[in-house]
Amino acid sequence: MKVRSELTQVQPYQPGKPMEELRRELGLSHVIKLASNENPYGCSDHVKRALEAEIQMISRYPDGAAYQLKQAIAEYYGVTMEEIIVGSGSDELIGLVARTFLQPGTATVMATPTFSQYKWNATLQGADVVEVSLKNGTHDLSAMLAAITLETRVIWICNPNNPTGTYVNHQAVEQFLQQVPAHVLVVLDEAYAEYVTAEDYPESAKLLATYENLLILRTFSKIYGLASLRVAYGIGSSSLLQWLERVREPFNTSRFAQAAAVEAIRDQVFVDRCRKVNKQERDLLQARLEALKWRIYPSQTNFLLIQLSEGDDDLAWFDYLLHQGIIIRPGTPIQAPGTIRISVGLPEENQRVLQVIEQRRLPTSSKME
Ligand SMILES: Cc1ncc(COP(=O)(O)O)c(C=O)c1O
Known part of the structure; x- marks a missing residue:
């Protein structure tokens, strides 16, 4: 078979890992997906x-x-x-x-x-x-x-x-x-x-x-x-x-x-409510992540891009969070190596991801808890 030459220049799209896939792979009953900038509050x-x-x-x-x-x-x-x-x-x-x-x-x-x-x-x-x-x-x-x-x-x-x-x-x-x-x-x-x-x-x-x-x-x-x-x-x-x-x-x-x-x-009432709560949660996430001495891009959206520290590997962070049942987006496949992108989730999801990140980033303080 001889396909069009342009096809050799592209790869299939790699979406955020589906929740069902991670549940199957790790045998988890509960998975948090913060990888595709979806609305955690559903729809109107x-x-x-x-x-x-x-x-x-x-x-x-x-x-x-x-x-x-x-x-x-x-x-x-x-x-x-x-x-x-x-x-x-x-x-x-x-x-x-x-x-x-x-x-x-x-x-x-x-x-x-x-x-x-x-x-x-x-x-x-x-x-x-x-x-x-x-x-x-x-x-x-x-x-x-x-x-x-x-x-x-x-x-x-x-x-x-x-x-x-x-x-x-x-x-x-x-x-x-x-x-x-x-x-x-x-x-x-x-x-x-x-x-x-x-x-x-x-x-x-x-x-x-x-x-x-x-x-x-x-x-x-x-x-x-x-x-x-x-x-x-x-x-x-x-x-x-x-x-x-x-x-x-x-x-x-x-x-x-x-x-x-x-x-x-x-139903713009639904939209207004989501915008408001998203901003509150995003500000909270950002403040806690900045306290870990990470640089966060100023976001107007429902996600944050986090610049990891020098030598910190985004794929290693992705893997670590995956094993805790949390799916985020590593920067490497989206042309932003050295970063991770996290969607703003429900308040309890945001608390969980922060807790898990802090456990790895601040091993000494988490031991004291
Ligand atoms: C900037 C941007 N444009 C377009 C899309 C595609 O969205 P959809 O095809 O679901 O409308 C996305 C999805 O993540 C996006 O981030």
């Missing part, structure tokens, strides 16, 4: 009721155009339905962008470290991937601008950035957009936007009227708590989206995903 009760009702329609194809969901999203943002595309997770939308714009001979610019799927999709398309290092833990927008060439088709800004949790503000994004040539699409991946409390975080939807080359990606997988349903959306000009629609699968989101997402976006 309205979503659960909508899912139950949708079971009646299980034998019928979903609405490929996701009319009701687009209507709910359009209402929420004050945009038209033609400015919305719905995807099976933002993973799919990232893939659609790559399939629409990237091919051999083109280039794409992204930060490093950042969310791995931009590079994976671009590499599969055979495009040149230009990676620009973060500066002080955030996107270096001027270096990214300088990396643009005539071949550049797409620039990816993960805001807040995964894995650092850091963000670029409204003014910086607007100044950046002013300087990006019109032939280059700017993708603002805002998967964690609903967790942000910083007041100068971009109001990116307001920029759409001026910049036709802007695509905003949002997901229902994070604060809305629908990760297993696979549903997300993009907002951009209708002239841009009509191209993405040409590469979208006809029934890319299920009935369940659409019905759930309609209720999810309408």
